[in-house]
Amino acid sequence: MHWADSVAQNLARRGDSHTIAAGITPSGVFHIGHIREVVTCDIIMRACNDAGMNARLLFIVDSIDPLRKVYPFLHSDYEKYIGHPLYKIPPPDSEGRPDLEAEHNYAAHFLNPFVEALRELGVHPELSWNHEAYESGKFEDASRIFLNRRNEVAKILTEISGRPIPENWYPYTPIGNDGSMDGLTVTGWDDPYVLWIDEEGNEGKSHIGTAEGKLPWRMDWPAKWAVHGVTCEPFGKDHAASGGSYSTGRQLVEFLGAAPPIPVPYEWIQLKGMGPMSSSTNVIVGPLEALDIVPPEILRFLISSNKPKRHIEFDTGTELIKKAELYDHFCRIYANENEKSNEDDSARKVKLKEEQRGSIRFAQVVPRDMPMIISHKASFSHLSMLAQIRSDDESVWESMRASGMLDGEPPESLVDRLRRMRNWISSKHFPDGNKLVIQTSVTDEAKEALLIRNDVSPDDSTRSYLAALVETYRACEWKDETIQNAICDYARDHDIGLREAFVILYNIHLGKDYGPKLASLIAEIPREDAIAPLVDALSILDGA
Known part of the structure; x- marks a missing residue:
């Protein structure tokens, strides 16, 4: 059984309707490491729907989170925006300076290209901007409950995380008169207002139902589960660690009369030779950059063929060819009835074939589509060779027809694969060892x-x-x-x-x-x- 079908089987025990959630803070450029979370959600959603359930994919954008620091890609002019909600600050221009004339905010600036990449991968989530949920009062009840039971909340946080909570602590982060969440001390709670004082002695109050502040992360997360009815959520392994935010969240969500979602912890995607990708350190390959050279079904296959807890090393070099050819091999197994399980297969072989077919099923850009077994026999490496020694596409098709690798006109999927192949060859990512220079004389x-x-x-x-x-x-x-x-x-x-x-x-x-x-x-x-x-x-x- 494929890992996503196993998750769906667990979800079926809870009912027929499910919300699979992903959540990301748009604090900087997204990278393909972020894709793992959302594609994992999409795969689980598809597995649920294939099993006859009604599942949706909800992408929660943490747009009310503050800018925490001036990242390397930002100009020092952003110092004045530290602590401000991301949806209230301007996006950077090409030089990293605040673009005060832009029509969209900082959060949308970084999110929009990521959503475009998701669509190319066949992922079409429902977007929920967290600042809008706070503005509309969806978090008011949860905020009230946590504030009224702050001592119980503090006890849970201390017991599970091991970190002491100050006696005068309140589970709410208000926004000050200057628009920043930094430098404020909460002094009291007078429903529906959180009272505070800033570093200069100015006093103020924030209404918990109108986005004049937000819940801290360890309360905000379980509040999202309750507000949106989340039943399953993949998340990074750091949240799953002992004493981590899932451990506290699963207890705090009970205060809100809801159940914690089924967790699906996942490992990071690492850039080969550079460790885990990080927007803040600029160690990234952007999703659109990746999709410019990697066919979307191959990128989905990279995720679908690895269990979430297995780390993935993203390699745009020779390993990309191996992964693409493994995908094509699995496609042929999936399509060939003679390769399907029979009575002579061992239990291990049956299990392996089921996992392989699942990996291909969930790698498709179009849900529940039989994988298109391209009507040619050219391997990814052969196409790489043709793309280098034949400058125009038609000569590539002529060569493939002459060698019996293509009948008639190339399918759209093959045209698309050649386009990305040419992009890959001309990019910095193409491995030197695969570059071909045909010699007319001996070097x-x-x-x-x-x-x-x-x-x-x-x-x-x-x-x-x-x-x-x-x-x-x-x-x-x-x-x-x-x-x-x-x-x-x-x-x-x-x-x-x-x-x-x-x-x-x-x-x-x-x-x-x-x-x-x-x-x-x-x-x-x-x-x-x-x-x-x-x-x-x-x-x-x-x-x-």
């Missing part, structure tokens, strides 16, 4: 390697091998199967190990020891262009 490095081998093995085998290939290439049918046979058969005939033969040819054609499937690469090069560096290599050996 200096390859020449040196060729001469060293000739000195070590003065039996003329290398020259005879290359000459045989040139002769065959000039007359053979120009397709990868024929070329592959020639490469391997002549290597055996000349007592050259296959690995050594491939290294020789990779050096001649690419100027390095490795590359994509060699025969497929050569078949894509015009015949004379493939022969030219071999002839050059023969000239080098003849002159040695």
Whole structure:
């Protein structure tokens, strides 16, 4: 059983109607680490709906949270906005300065591109701006209950978190006359007002039903569960730690007459070699940046194929190719009836197939759609090769038709994949090891390697091998199967190990020891262009 189906099974015991919630503070640029939470919610929602339940995905935007500091991407002009709710401060311009002419606020500035990325991933949540919920009085009852029972709340926080709570503490953060939540001391509670005094001795009061303040995080979170009827919520592992905010929230929500949601703790997505992504430290790959190079179904697959508690390392290099090809492999298993479970399968194999099919099912951009098994046989790595050696898309399709990898016109999903592939190749993320430069003559490095081998093995085998290939290439049918046979058969005939033969040819054609499937690469090069560096290599050996 796929992990999302297991969560749905647990939710079914609670009833047929569910709200799966995600919550994020839009304090800076979103990264693909944030995508894990919302896509995990979407996957669980789909699993519930597939099981006959009625589930919705609610994305709670913590827009009333304050700006906590001047982040590296902000100008020092933002110092004056520290402590102000995010929805009440201007967004940064291109230089990081407050843009006072902008039509949208700071929170919307950072949220909107993220929502755009979610839509591209097939995620369409209901948005709930937290400041609007406070303005409309939805949190008034919860605030009143926590304030009236502040001593009980303090006791729970102390016992579970281990942190002492001051005797004069109140579970509410008011907003002062200057618009900031910083520098205020709550002095009392006179329903419906929280009384306070600022650092300059000015006294004031905040109405708990009109967004003149907010609940602190450990009270705000369970209040959201009660207000929105949340039944399941994925959240980062820090909240799930012993003494963490989920531990306190599950007890505090009972004050509000509600039950805690089923928790789904998840691990971070890490950027390979750089650790967990963080907006505040600017260690990020943005969601739109990622989707510019990664097909949305592959990004969803990255999340659907890993249980939430397993950390994910996001790699835009060679691992991306491996992940994409694993996705295509699972797609074929999903579509092939002969691969489905049968009586001879072991319990472990049945379980594995169910998990694989679930991973593909939830990776689809369109819910409950059978994955589109593209009517071509080109692997992700083969498409990477074609995109580099053929500059226009039509020549890529022609090549695929000629090799039997495509029938007729390419499906939209393949056109989209090639577009992102070209973006990837031209980006900083494309691995140097996968870059292809087709050589028309032997490079200096390859020449040196060729001469060293000739000195070590003065039996003329290398020259005879290359000459045989040139002769065959000039007359053979120009397709990868024929070329592959020639490469391997002549290597055996000349007592050259296959690995050594491939290294020789990779050096001649690419100027390095490795590359994509060699025969497929050569078949894509015009015949004379493939022969030219071999002839050059023969000239080098003849002159040695």
